[in-house]
Amino acid sequence: MEELTIKDVARICGVGVSTVSRAINNHPDINPETKQKVMDTIREHGYIPNNSARNLKRIDAKSIAVLVKGMTNPVFSSMIKVIEAEIKRKKYAMVLNHVNQNEDEVDVALEVVKEKRVRGIIFLGGYFNHDEEKLEKLQVPFILSTVGAAPENVDNMQCSFLTVDDEKESYKMISHLIDRGHKRIAILCVEMDEKSVGYRRLLGYRKALRDHGIAVDERLIREMSGKQEAYTYENGYEVMRELLQEDQDFTAIFVISDIMAMGACRAIIDAGKRVPEDIAVAGFDGIAAGDYFIPRITTIRQPVEEIALTTIKLMFEILEGERKHMQQVFEGELMVKESTVKLSLP
Amino acid sequence: MEELTIKDVARICGVGVSTVSRAINNHPDINPETKQKVMDTIREHGYIPNNSARNLKRIDAKSIAVLVKGMTNPVFSSMIKVIEAEIKRKKYAMVLNHVNQNEDEVDVALEVVKEKRVRGIIFLGGYFNHDEEKLEKLQVPFILSTVGAAPENVDNMQCSFLTVDDEKESYKMISHLIDRGHKRIAILCVEMDEKSVGYRRLLGYRKALRDHGIAVDERLIREMSGKQEAYTYENGYEVMRELLQEDQDFTAIFVISDIMAMGACRAIIDAGKRVPEDIAVAGFDGIAAGDYFIPRITTIRQPVEEIALTTIKLMFEILEGERKHMQQVFEGELMVKESTVKLSLP
Numbered sequence A, B: 001m002e003e004l005t006i007k008d009v010a011r012i013c014g015v016g017v018s019t020v021s022r023a024i025n026n027h028p029d030i031n032p033e034t035k036q037k038v039m040d041t042i043r044e045h046g047y048i049p050n051n052s053a054r055n056l057k058r059i060d061a062k063s064i065a066v067l068v069k070g071m072t073n074p075v076f077s078s079m080i081k082v083i084e085a086e087i088k089r090k091k092y093a094m095v096l097n098h099v100n101q102n103e104d105e106v107d108v109a110l111e112v113v114k115e116k117r118v119r120g121i122i123f124l125g126g127y128f129n130h131d132e133e134k135l136e137k138l139q140v141p142f143i144l145s146t147v148g149a150a151p152e153n154v155d156n157m158q159c160s161f162l163t164v165d166d167e168k169e170s171y172k173m174i175s176h177l178i179d180r181g182h183k184r185i186a187i188l189c190v191e192m193d194e195k196s197v198g199y200r201r202l203l204g205y206r207k208a209l210r211d212h213g214i215a216v217d218e219r220l221i222r223e224m225s226g227k228q229e230a231y232t233y234e235n236g237y238e239v240m241r242e243l244l245q246e247d248q249d250f251t252a253i254f255v256i257s258d259i260m261a262m263g264a265c266r267a268i269i270d271a272g273k274r275v276p277e278d279i280a281v282a283g284f285d286g287i288a289a290g291d292y293f294i295p296r297i298t299t300i301r302q303p304v305e306e307i308a309l310t311t312i313k314l315m316f317e318i319l320e321g322e323r324k325h326m327q328q329v330f331e332g333e334l335m336v337k338e339s340t341v342k343l344s345l346p
Helices: A006-013 A017-024 A032-045 A075-089 A105-112 A132-136 A166-179 A197-211 A233-245 A258-270 A288-292 A304-319 B006-013 B017-024 B032-045 B075-089 B105-112 B132-136 B166-179 B197-211 B233-245 B258-270 B288-292 B304-319
Strands: A063-069 A093-099 A118-124 A142-145 A159-164 A185-189 A221-223 A252-255 A280-282 A299-301 A327-330 A333-335 B063-069 B093-099 B118-124 B142-145 B159-164 B185-189 B221-223 B252-255 B280-282 B299-301 B327-330 B333-335
Touching: A006 A017, A006 A032, A017 A032, A063 A075, A063 A105, A075 A093, A075 A118, A075 A304, A075 B093, A093 A105, A093 B075, A105 A118, A105 A132, A118 A304, A142 A304, A159 A166, A159 A304, A166 A185, A166 A197, A166 A252, A166 A280, A166 A299, A166 A333, A185 A197, A185 A233, A197 A221, A221 A233, A233 A252, A233 A258, A233 B288, A252 A258, A258 A280, A258 A288, A258 B288, A288 B233, A288 B258, A304 A327, B006 B017, B006 B032, B017 B032, B063 B075, B063 B105, B075 B093, B075 B118, B075 B304, B093 B105, B105 B118, B118 B304, B142 B304, B159 B166, B159 B304, B166 B185, B166 B197, B166 B252, B166 B280, B166 B299, B166 B333, B185 B197, B185 B233, B197 B221, B221 B233, B233 B252, B233 B258, B252 B258, B258 B280, B258 B288, B304 B327
Parallel strands: A063 A093, A063 A118, A118 A142, A142 A159, A159 A327, A185 A221, A185 A252, A252 A280, B063 B093, B063 B118, B118 B142, B142 B159, B159 B327, B185 B221, B185 B252, B252 B280
Antiparallel strands: A093 B093, A299 A333, B299 B333
């Protein structure tokens, strides 16, 4: 089916362009039969707006695709905003794609690059565990930003990798909880795939306990629920509710995202317990919501705006041939708040 | 500057395509000088990935642009997800654009439609108060979704309009607060422009008080702070903090977004007061965060997924000539929770 311009529609219907315009715009000043004829023609052929008529110079903007896994996590909203601003400044368009938890982001990316104008891809969230051959098919430069572990053989690939050191940051948080006197510390992590953010944070958890002479109790290691969407309040709530029902012995929990940590707090309160007096709760990310929650959430702040800006600037430098792919690790910051340390109110 | 394909780069440098590929992909198996030459050539001319070589059939996807005002509000995340899924199903691309609070969304839209492939625009959030002439320049069909009041003369325009009745929903909430015995009710609204969501909710507030024989006290009508980004926790926190410092007499407040209502709760707690015993707090939107907050936030739930799905389906029906522009008003739902009614915990 070939689409028609407004002039084509006018010609076929034997009317003027302004009449077609009136029909499209639902203007009252048009004969109903003529209107019908115009709309039928458009229905039959499809229609592309006629722009030259209004002297609007139209262009084919190149675009950067952004693929987000775990879209309900507000961490990505602030990253997307930074990335979009830079893309706009470069007169590119940003094509946003969300990847569902059960979708393969590389398959989604392969669909996306079929689009001629996509010049680069930025992956946010999720994790990467794909064979090189599949990744090479992507054809355009891509950057993994805040994505679990680097793919193997990253040096040979058309790919950059920007993130915090999830194992190290997790180690920091567990050390904080141990410093506060906790010995029975649970963890709510995600997907045991060894490339995932969750797995790397679990490594940090195990290492911190080991270094402090505390035995790991596998019953206190919990995965996100597969029944709810990942990285949601609901998921944190449900996993915590189940853990509380089992009557396990623990006095603190590290939840690998603030959103889920807040859901976990709500489950603790609903069970008639207090945060942090009965159970201390620590999150990860450093989103604004956690800082207004009651109690404020202790967290590892990821420098997401800085990671986002570095990511998109690097993308354009690569496209302009000024730079090659690289890896960069950013430093997180431990923010101690009310959910692990009871503070007296002012 | 004309961009080169991988074949052009190979020809100019007098090397094979695979050598160029190795240079781009940072492969170790390449002579450093050759690599330098390749990268210099790319730097000079720019480079477009050579796709035909890998039998990837590339297309020019048409796109729908989504313009979001007030992006930090999670209401829009769920709407965007629904809209994107439908756009993808139709083999279009979604181009996302955030509009800053101080930007004119129609100016942003005019920039966006310069892009040839944009076939329609969806506006989310903000409000519309633009002369018809400017809107007509948009050329492509557009839909205002969850956007304040309809533009004037909407019948003659190439535009649809889908939203809740903000005045009526606000009236519902104020009636709930009055039913709970409150007579001194404050409101935190936004931008006094008569087309805005905030203004229409203020109308509902005034009408509900009047209908219940309660005099309006203008000192209890507060606007969002211009110092912080709109619709943020921070903004709700700051405005509430100032209101509490003034020592005004009020026992309840209606805040026109859940995010800001939660910020306001935090300010009340930080001032050593309780929610709802000292001050009842009501929000608007019905986002998940509010349902896990401590206390859970009383709110008006907007059927955002339904509005989003109706919006994008309507867009494609209009593009396919099956339908004309229309207006549709959706019903909100009052959700009474702990922030206005103290509930005993289980």
